[in-house]
Amino acid sequence: MEISEPRQINEFKVIDDQGREYTLAEFQNGTETRSLKWLTAGPGSFELADGTPVDKIDDETFRIATNDTLLHRHTR
């Protein structure tokens, strides 16, 4: 196993209080097994599609770091 650069491990939709929808990507350090499974290690980080950093508050709530906009996981 080799420790690699953080990889995007997930992607999901979030909405702000005005109903605007964003795509949030989750990145995490980890190791790739020989069978190509990505075993994560440590906390993840989040970004909008344009690279804007996003902080995680809890599993359902996030905040855009640059303007404090709250984002909520979009559940359909």
Add this chain to the structure above:
Amino acid sequence: MTRSSTGTHDNVASRPIPAFGGSWTLPISGMSDSSGSSPIDLGPKLVPAERALGAIRAGSRVYIGTGCAAPRSLLTRLEAMEPGPADLEFVSFLTTSALPQVGGAPRSRYRHRAFFVGSEVRGLAGNGQLDYVPISLEDIPRLLTSGRLPIDVALLQVSPPDARGFVSLGVSVDLAPAVLSVARTVIAEINPAMPRTHGESFVHLTRFDAVVRVDSPVAEYLHPEIGDVAERVARYIASIIEDGSTLQIGLGRVPNEALRHLRDRCDLGIHSDVITDGLVDLVEAGVVTGRCKTRYRDRIVASYCLGTRRLYDFVDDNPGLQFLPIDQVCHPGEVARQSHMVSITQAFAIDLTGQVCVDQFEGEFYGGVSTQVGFIRGAAHSHGGKPIVCLSSTTDDGASRIKPLLEAGDGVGIARSDVHYVITEYGIAYLFGKSIRERALALIEVAHPRWRESLLTSAKQLGYVRSEQYLASQAAYPVHEERIVTLKKGVKIMIRPARAGDAGALEALFHRLSPDEVYTRFFRCVRSLTYRELQTLCNVNHETEVAFLAVNGPRENEEVVGSACYFLSPTTNLAEVAFIVSPEWQGAGVGTALQARLQEYAMSRGVRGFVADILPRNASMLRLIARAPGIVTTSRDENAVQVTVLFPASTEVQPSMSPAASACSLCGVAA
């Protein structure tokens, strides 16, 4: 049959043949004096050979009957005539022991125009006496009847006449009907040993200008013994011939050897340009019945035969066989009308794009175009048909017959677009509809292991494959590891080792997965797999990296429905394992079958056990692993469940899985 003046030369018109005088009689057919049959009066047509041959004028073009039906006696006398007619040109499809021998080598004082360069005429090329005509045999009748190749004299060997005056063309019908329709003069040896074959074999005595009686055995032809390599190729060929198939075998030694490996099949049919002794065994064993043929049901169709007296006795007066003109047998349209038509062509070489060299190799002409193109195209259009090209992977001196490029002096007889199956002693490659990259990879995988790396290097230099392409294994594809598996509802699939060329099929499998299924397999969201990642999952060394695929459907059109792989840790002797099952096949038992096969394979190599990381929500995979034979332990961190399976000592793993039937166990398809 009526004579036609089409295509004859006025300036080389043959002389009339004077009657011998007196009345000669021949017994009917078998000509056995003890048969009790009444003799038929051949009248003035029966003449001594010298008198018959005296009708041949200088400059004539003389057709010689094919193969074992060559009129050997007439040819010997013609070659010996002093002075003989000058500047004759012999035209033949194939001769075997037809020419007089001098010092153990065939010798002729005339020029030969041949449609097939057999061993007998090959030696004439050095003296400038041989003109090879590359042409598909089914086109020759049109060549003759159009007048583009006029025939002045035909020399044939036929059976004795029946009570109505019909002789049989015997073991070689092939081009004779077309020749008889255009030849100005027809002279035949009447040989009591010539079988009377059925089909379009009968010609009335009135068509002959002269007949000569001979009493000699019909020439026999034996295929030389084949070695171990050819034997392995033959076994692969046999492995993809299904019950009910109709076969064209051709003259090659390997295809004929394949017949020996078909004795466990049912209801095979024969629709072939040529038949040989191997057929007799299959008929006597009840394997060849013709019951499933969609044309000439219950009948064996051929145009000529080459073999021993045993074969000739088999075809003699046998209504189960139909000997037909070559253009009727080999026309691609006719071939295509047979269901499950299998044609087998032996090649000299093939390049990495699939161009096949069949009639010229390293500058020398051997064999010919013959019927290969017609049968290959016909079989390709036949329902369930299989056009097969076979060759040994190396020449006798060890050079690879699979080449990056055909070289100057290697003639292309079969276009790359017509090639479907290619079989060597290292397996089966399927090329039809494949890209150049896929073809190159598939062919490299059936090349001799010692040539694979250099072929891959050449393929990269030519731009046929990606620069990052590698071959994890130099060993032969382990075809003996293929298994036919019966799933829960009786559905049969094959579980076979993966190979480098499976990357495309794996990619298709990947894209059938839902995003959640991708996540549970790779533990992250993945939109597409890179080429390197795909290669990781299929281009394995079969030792420390192992991958199996579950495939459904015919070999030439198989669908990958599941994938399993393991990667062995040399320090723990435990293998990390992972699976993918296509969504539409989940719940059918594919995962269980893959797991069992992977475990069977691992245990046979002394692997201690499996380890797997599984997402807690992946219940089906957790159940699958928990059912694995052995001691199962689990632990869990915040992300995944780590499962370890320590194998039991017993090797009994999966009773529902059996090695593919002896034939099928050899069926590896590189695609």
